[in-house]
Amino acid sequence: MKSIAFYNNKGGVGKTTSVINVAYQLAADKKVLVIDMDGQSNSSRFFADEPKAGLEQALTRSIVNPDVALCPTRYPNIDVLTATPALNDIVSLFYALPEDAQRENVEKLLSFSDKYYYILVDLPPALNKITERVISSCDYVFVPIELSSFAIQGISTVTDIIAGCGARFGGCFVNKFDRENPSDIQLMEMLKASLGTKALNSTLPFSRVIKNSVSYKVTAPEYMGWTFAAECVANLAKEIAEICGGA
Ligand SMILES: Nc1ncnc2c1ncn2[C@@H]1O[C@H](COP(=O)(O)OP(=O)(O)OP(=O)(O)O)[C@@H](O)[C@H]1O
Numbered sequence: 001m002k003s004i005a006f007y008n009n010k011g012g013v014g015k016t017t018s019v020i021n022v023a024y025q026l027a028a029d030k031k032v033l034v035i036d037m038d039g040q041s042n043s044s045r046f047f048a049d050e051p052k053a054g055l056e057q058a059l060t061r062s063i064v065n066p067d068v069a070l071c072p073t074r075y076p077n078i079d080v081l082t083a084t085p086a087l088n089d090i091v092s093l094f095y096a097l098p099e100d101a102q103r104e105n106v107e108k109l110l111s112f113s114d115k116y117y118y119i120l121v122d123l124p125p126a127l128n129k130i131t132e133r134v135i136s137s138c139d140y141v142f143v144p145i146e147l148s149s150f151a152i153q154g155i156s157t158v159t160d161i162i163a164g165c166g167a168r169f170g171g172c173f174v175n176k177f178d179r180e181n182p183s184d185i186q187l188m189e190m191l192k193a194s195l196g197t198k199a200l201n202s203t204l205p206f207s208r209v210i211k212n213s214v215s216y217k218v219t220a221p222e223y224m225g226w227t228f229a230a231e232c233v234a235n236l237a238k239e240i241a242e243i244c245g246g247a
């Protein structure tokens with residue numbers, strides 16, 4: 001079992017989009033659990049018709065099993081632990097728990113069933129005690145970014161957060177990459193210079209296939225499997241699996 005968090009404290013960079021598409025791709029031959037840790041419920045609503053509450057209980061009360069929020073999905077190899085806005089209301093309650101209880105409750109989420117090979121965690125664009133605990137307890141953390149000079153400058157903040165949590169930084173990958181834009185090509189070089197091998201070779205292009213597919217409640221490979229965008233999704237999932245030693 002490998003738990004993989006997708007995190008960036010910046011909003012809208014593609015955490016949810018990546019989780020959805022990578023989960024679909026990895027589920028071709030492995031059981032995947034998606035854990036939605038974001039009260040916006042975006043990945044929950046993508047996978048399940050009606051997100052179930054309960055994750056907030058499992059995080060704050062040791063006797064509550066995470067499976068209260070477990071939903072099957074239309075994909076035989078993917079289940080989801082859904083989030084609801086109730087998750088936003090328990091941050092201070094969680095913070096008030098003893099450190100051991102915080103850690104145990106998060107570990108309970110990540111290990112509640114051994115039937116999954118991959119656990120992909122969709123995190124919110126916020127750093128709070130819950131996010132921190134999840135980052136520390138996952139096996140790997142990947143960071144999607146959108147290229148801009150601000151994002152390149154901000155990347156050290158994100159890697160510092162990950163290092164501060166004692167987590168293993170799997171790498172950073174560029175989403176919404178415009179390969180015909182000289183500025184993006186230059187920024188990509190800067191990212192590689194700053195992160196070395198921690199900058200993934202795979203990127204996801206800025207693409208209507210990726211954007212629109214989610215609106216139709218399908219992944220990019222399902223929506224238009226023959227496109228460059230779908231090929232990029234497959235490459236990203238493969239590279240992530242290789243880094244996590246599971247390919
Ligand atoms: N490669 C892409 N090409 C075009 N649009 C994209 C791409 N990736 C994501 N988007 C769009 O960008 C928006 C933000 O994406 P997404 O919700 O995945 O980001 P996020 O990091 O999870 O956001 P949040 O921080 O709010 O949770 C969405 O409208 C999504 O459809």
Ligand SMILES: [Mg+2]
Nearest residue numbers: 015016038042
């Ligand atoms: Mg999101």
